[in-house]
């Protein structure tokens with residue numbers, strides 16, 4: 001039977017730093033854009049995947065400075081903020097693409113919350129990151145620590161200044177890894 005695929009992601013809409021300038025990315029942050037492109041690309045390869053947005057109950061500030069301040073505090077204290085309930089029928093998923101921005105070199109705190117809130121045994125986790133130059137950096141280590149029972153596969157990284165290349169990055173990854181989804 002075809003594997004059941006979930007794309008679970010966290011993304012911060014609003015202001016972000018692009019080429020050293022603060023720019024408002026609107027309601028769709030880079031990782032959300034990437035998650036949607038991934039869903040479309042999977043469809044093109046004959047796979048249906050459901051999207052699930054991980055959202056902290058207290059949203060991050062739209063402002064870059066506000067988000068920087070809160071996320072830094074969370075990073076330094078190892079906080080895992082309360083997040084929304086998981087997707088319906090979570091147990092039935094075999095593969096979870098886990099998407100996030102690189103924050104402070106590692107996972108944004110809501111992703112840590114997601115990993116702690118959900119049973120990941122017997123699930124394949126395929127991480128994808130959008131980043132300002134540091135790719136996954138320490139985030140894979142953090143996933144391993146928070147979800148030791150998960151079957152962690154190699155995912156893909158999309159550089160934030162080159163979101164126009166995201167589709168190609170995803171297609172390249174799929175070309176080499178589509179067998180992981182069967």
Ligand SMILES: Cc1cc2nc3c(=O)[nH]c(=O)nc-3n(C[C@H](O)[C@H](O)[C@H](O)COP(=O)(O)O)c2cc1C
Pocket residue numbers: 010011012013016017025028029030031032067068071100101102103104105106130131132133134135159160
């Ligand atoms: C609070 C914060 C911390 C960040 N820390 C890093 C970092 O340590 N390394 C890096 O390469 N990019 C860093 N970035 C850049 C983001 O990873 C990048 O802009 C990402 O595409 C944002 O995704 P989003 O729009 O889905 O939230 C940071 C951005 C923010 C807002």
